[in-house]
Amino acid sequence: MAFMLQGHFDAHSFKSTATLEEVNRDCRTPQNGTGFLCDDRITCIQPSDLCNGAYNCPSGADESKQLCSDLPHNLPSSLIFRCGNPKFWIFIDQKCNYLNDCGDCSDEIGISASCPPCGPEWWTCTPVEFMYCNCVPRQLCRDGRQQCYDWSDEYICV
Numbered sequence: 001m002a003f004m005l006q007g008h009f010d011a012h013s014f015k016s017t018a019t020l021e022e023v024n025r026d027c028r029t030p031q032n033g034t035g036f037l038c039d040d041r042i043t044c045i046q047p048s049d050l051c052n053g054a055y056n057c058p059s060g061a062d063e064s065k066q067l068c069s070d071l072p073h074n075l076p077s078s079l080i081f082r083c084g085n086p087k088f089w090i091f092i093d094q095k096c097n098y099l100n101d102c103g104d105c106s107d108e109i110g111i112s113a114s115c116p117p118c119g120p121e122w123w124t125c126t127p128v129e130f131m132y133c134n135c136v137p138r139q140l141c142r143d144g145r146q147q148c149y150d151w152s153d154e155y156i157c158v
């Protein structure tokens, strides 16, 4: 057990099924979000880099079988957001990223997500495209294609 910290485990934690969760992996990502701390205790990766098939931690701890089997149950709960439909979940860095990751926009709109208003790079409207929820990228304004239900992206937005 390379991760064992003296005095950290209680009697129940010495069983062979001790998981990575028992080591404190809390950290802030360079984007100032909640992250996952790699074994080097320096690298802090985005939660959505966990179990994505690519090694993002130098040791590959982000792809360990222990962590990634039976998703999302072996992941730290602080890295998970439960969608409005409890059958679905996303990584916490996919919440309030303007994209409809839950499929019902519960990660972008609503009380449990409690996202801030659209940022300066975004235009507020009701989109016609499934991938957006209540903000569309300003770079799509006046691009000759309707993104907003009320066409405000083509007639008002600059």
Ligand SMILES: [Ca+2]
Pocket (backbone or CB within 6 Å): 049, 050, 051, 052, 053, 054, 055, 056, 057, 062, 063
């Ligand atoms: Ca990864």
Ligand SMILES: [Ca+2]
Pocket (backbone or CB within 6 Å): 094, 095, 096, 097, 098, 099, 100, 101, 102, 107, 108
């Ligand atoms: Ca999202």
